[in-house]
Amino acid sequence: MAIKEGIRTGGRSARVQESVHAAVRALLIEQERDDLTVPMIAARAGVTPSTIYRRWGELSALLADVTLARLRPDTDPADTGSLRGDLVAWAEQYLDEMTSEPGRNMMRDFISSGCSSQCASVLRGQLQSIIVRAQARDEQTPSTDHLLNLIVSPIVYRTLFAEAPPSVEQIHGFVDLSLGR
Template sequence: MAIKEGLRPGGRSARVQESVHSAVRQLLQEQERTSVTVPQIAARAGVTPSTIYRRWGDLAALLADVALARMRPDSEPANTGSLRGDLRAWAEQYLDEMSSEPGRNMMRDVQCSQTPGYCVTILGGQLQVILDRYQGSGQALPSVDRLINLLAAPTVFRILFATEPMQIEELHELIEIALQP
């Protein structure tokens, strides 16, 4: 249920959302996530706990909403001048960000999201920007789905379930596979 579509941008609803999101981010920097509570968030945000429960339902949904907001890119993926270079820059940054403690926590929170597929939409949008740069270049371009399946999926799996995240060399090998027609 997180944020309903059609709300006035910049209105009271947006101010409440930003205040609550900011409170969550601050509290997560100050203390262990397992000790963060809805009443703490509400007090820090200047709202009542019932506002949070009415809007997000529970703490897990709120943490997922904050994590999804953090996943939205601030800028376009790096433009290195080559498809291979752009994919390397994107994949290396993704690996670095997601294998950090905040990145792993963000991925765990997103699992509770009530908007399944949103992460794929975000990643797919970033990868499509890269692919669009090379449309008409004469080179065969992989699909966004191929890139997600060969780059993002194994990266996430290794971060969440292996003892060590993927090594950069392994990531580069996957990029080479993804670029094969």
């Protein structure tokens, strides 16, 4: 189930969200994620389980929302001075994050919760900032969807479903392919 749209972002709603997110983060430090339950999180957050179910619908959507909040970058992707360099640096970091156990769990949470479009939106924003920077340097740039299809998609697929995640050399190949090289 997707995270509920139209929830007010300020006041009590914001306090509840932060309290629940903090409870999830704290509980994940103390125990395995498979042992988490909505009543356990609600008790830690000081809310009723129905509050969590009303807002997130199910545990996987809540876990995806907590992960999405962490996924949103505080800074723009690294600026290496070229589109290829920026994409390689970004893709290597993305590979590193997604092949970690928390990264794999995050992808599973997004898939099972139906919240994957929100994750794609964050990725689009990161790639778009790389594209805008390259355009300011008068470099030819592909679309964000092109980069999602040729760089992000194979990383996600190979991380979740293949025998092994892609290698760094393969990532460089994905970037080169996306740039028509």
